[in-house]
Each structure stands twice: as C-alpha cells, then as structure tokens.
Amino acid sequence: xxxxxxxxxxxxxxxxxxxxxxxxxxxxxxxxxxxxxxxxxxxxxxxxxxxxxxxxxxxxxxxxxxxxxxxxxxxxxxxxxxxxxxxxxxxxxxxxxxxxxxxx
Amino acid sequence: xxxxxxxxxxxxxxxxxxxxxxxxxxxxxxxxxxxxxxxxxxxxxxxxxxxxxxxxxxxxxxxxxxxxxxxxxxxxxxxxxxxxxxxxxxxxxxxxxxxxxxxxxxxxxxxxxxxxxxxxxxxxxxxxxxxxxxxxxxxxxxxxxxxxxxxxxxxxxxxxxxxxxxxxxxxxxxxxxxxxxxxxxxxxxxxxxxxxxxxxxxxxxxxxxxxxxxxxxxxxxxxxxxxxxxxx
Numbered sequence: 001x002x003x004x005x006x007x008x009x010x011x012x013x014x015x016x017x018x019x020x021x022x023x024x025x026x027x028x029x030x031x032x033x034x035x036x037x038x039x040x041x042x043x044x045x046x047x048x049x050x051x052x053x054x055x056x057x058x059x060x061x062x063x064x065x066x067x068x069x070x071x072x073x074x075x076x077x078x079x080x081x082x083x084x085x086x087x088x089x090x091x092x093x094x095x096x097x098x099x100x101x102x103x104x
Numbered sequence: 105x106x107x108x109x110x111x112x113x114x115x116x117x118x119x120x121x122x123x124x125x126x127x128x129x130x131x132x133x134x135x136x137x138x139x140x141x142x143x144x145x146x147x148x149x150x151x152x153x154x155x156x157x158x159x160x161x162x163x164x165x166x167x168x169x170x171x172x173x174x175x176x177x178x179x180x181x182x183x184x185x186x187x188x189x190x191x192x193x194x195x196x197x198x199x200x201x202x203x204x205x206x207x208x209x210x211x212x213x214x215x216x217x218x219x220x221x222x223x224x225x226x227x228x229x230x231x232x233x234x235x236x237x238x239x240x241x242x243x244x245x246x247x248x249x250x251x252x253x254x255x256x257x258x259x260x261x262x263x264x265x266x267x268x269x270x271x272x273x274x275x276x277x278x279x280x281x282x283x284x285x286x287x288x289x290x291x292x293x294x295x296x297x298x299x300x301x302x303x304x305x306x307x308x309x310x311x312x313x314x315x316x317x318x319x320x321x322x323x324x325x326x327x328x329x330x331x332x333x334x335x336x
Contacts, residue, residue: 001173003146009173010163010180011153017184019210021191022198037326038193042219043284043293044321045186046277048314049158051298052305053274060306069271076275080282086121089279090272097271 072097107233115240118220123248125276126216129157130249132270133164134256140168144257151253155246156214157273158183178312185315189322190218197225198235209235212242219280289328297321 001009054073057063064070076093083089105113130151137147142164154160159180166176190213198209221238228234284290301317308316 006173007150007153013181014154014156014159014184017187018213021188022195022206025195040293040325041189043290044297045318047294047298048301048317050274050277051302055302081285084282086279089282090125090275093275
C-alpha cells in the first residue's frame with residue numbers, strides 16, 4: 001500500500017467512527033438510563049489517553065520512580081479542582097514539569 | 105447577527121481556551137513527521153485527511169517502527185473508537201439534520217469540539233441551529249491544526265526535545281475533566297479506566313487499550329449509577 005493510500009484509509013476510518021453513530025442512531029433509541037450512563041463517556045475515555053501518557057515510559061513500561069510527570073499531574077489536578085479552569089490546569093502542569101526537570 | 109452565526113462564534117469562543125495546548129501538539133506532529141521522513145506534502149495531507157491528533161501521532165509511531173498497514177489501520181481505528189461514543193452521545197441532538205450536514209458535522213467532531221458542544225447542546229436543547237456551535241468549534245480546531253502542522257514542518261529540529269512538550273497532550277485531556285474531579289462516580293470511573301489502559305497497554309493487542317478501558321469504565325458507571333444517586 002502506498003503511503004498516501006494508507007493515509008486516505010486512516011482518514012476514512014477516522015471519519016466513519018465520527019459519522020456512523022450520528023447517521024444511524026435516532027432520538028427515540030435513548031431512554032434516561034442510557035443517557036445517564038453515556039454522560040460518563042468523557043470520564044471513561046480521556047483517562048485511557050491520560051494515564052498511559054503519564055505513567056508509561058517511551059517503551060511502554062510502567063515508570064513510577066523518577067517520573068516528574070506524576071507530581072506535575074497531581075499539581076495540575078489540584079489546581080484544576082480549585083480553579084475549574086482549563087488553562088490554569090494545563091499550565092500549572094507544564095510549569096511544574098519544567099520546574100522539576102530543569103531546576104531539581 | 106443571526107442565530108446560526110451566533111452559535112458558530114460561540115463554538116469558536118468556547119473551544120479557544122482548549123486551542124492553546126493544540127498548538128504544541130500540532131507543532132510536535134509536524135516536527136515528528138519530517139523527522140521520520142515524511143514529505144511536507146504528505147504531512148499536510150495527513151492533517152487534512154485524518155484531522156485527528158491522537159490518530160496521526162499513533163500513525164507516525166507505528167509507521168516509523170515499520171508496522172504493517174493492517175496494524176496501522178486497526179490501531180488508528182482503535183484510537184478512534186472513542187468517536188463512536190461521542191457520536192452516540194451527540195446523535196440525540198443531531199438526528200434531525202440532513203445527510204450533508206451530518207457529513208460536515210462528523211468531519212469536525214474532534215475531542216475539543218465534542219467536549220464544549222456536548223455541554224452547549226444540553227443547555228440549548230430547543231435551538232434547532234445549535235449544531236453550528238460544533239461546526240464553529242471544529243473549524244477553530246481545524247484552522248489551528250493546519251497552521252501548527254505547517255509551523256512544525258518548518259521549525260523542524262529548532263524545538264528542543266528536552267522541553268518535553270508531548271506532556272501537554274495528557275494535560276489537555278486532564279483539563280477537560282476538571283469538572284468531574286469532585287464527583288464520586290466520575291473519579292471512580294476515571295481511576296479504573298486509567299488503570300486498565302495503563303496496565304493493558306502492552307497486553308491488549310492493536311492499541312485497543314483505549315476502547316477496552318473506556319468500556320470497562322462505562323460498565324463501572326453503569327453499575328455505580330444504579331446504587332449511588334447522582335448529585336447534579
């Protein structure tokens with residue numbers, strides 16, 4: 001497969017995952033119970049991207065010692081809980097991370 | 105200003121704070137792609153055709169590791185499976201649209217636009233033009249993504265790898281959950297999903313850890329909501 005063809009197929013898959021449910025599902029298919037459970041979708045999906053990016057090293061092994069991302073993330077969570085502010089959360093995490101790796 | 109433009113600009117405004125971490129993400133993608141030997145045209149084509157940060161980064165990782173087309177395709181599919189759930193959540197609000205608009209809205213359904221438009225849709229159920237909020241947010245992401253990809257292509261090796269800007273990726277997603285950190289069920293779901301993904305990263309094939317973790321998390325939510333009354 002040429003590189004361009006592979007990119008096009010990946011683009012199609014990406015589009016279809018976004019499109020299929022919007023195209024197929026109808027309003028009447030949801031009751032309150034399903035809706036309540038679905039309100040937890042962000043809490044169920046985002047951690048699957050967040051946790052491996054924090055706790056795994058570049059080889060995919062769990063790294064708990066000597067991992068500045070863990071402390072930086074904890075600081076970001078605390079700032080996030082109190083400020084409820086997206087930017088404050090991200091930047092407190094980044095600045096903590098840089099402080100740890102460049103100063104300590 | 106008519107109602108459609110009002111929704112459109114509200115979408116741009118609401119996604120704007122989430123665009124700041126997209127900037128390093130897009131630049132990193134551009135830099136990595138050139139480093140790994142993709143041509144500038146191919147790199148730009150990826151950002152336009154795929155238009156999904158996580159998919160594109162996974163693509164690069166596997167492509168540079170010499171993975172087969174099949175593994176790359178199924179991994180991109182697995183990483184994208186979260187969009188099935190986004191679509192499921194949003195379809196309730198979008199089911200009255202015609203096919204053309206559904207196609208347009210779907211192309212722009214990225215993480216950041218989903219997060220803010222889902223909120224907006226819930227608060228404005230009766231507004232029939234509310235889907236313009238998602239298009240505004242999506243186009244905002246699209247523009248930033250294309251510009252930063254191009255900046256990344258040109259910046260190349262100037263950005264020191266030491267800065268660890270890839271850390272902005274989990275922080276972005278973390279920031280999207282700030283309103284959920286204080287709720288018991290959400291925190292339980294977050295910890296369980298995150299643990300499954302981390303522990304399953306090497307065990308679950310085809311990078312399917314994202315969707316496996318998400319379904320375990322949703323199952324936990326299903327059980328817990330049965331016993332714990334949700335505080336709104």
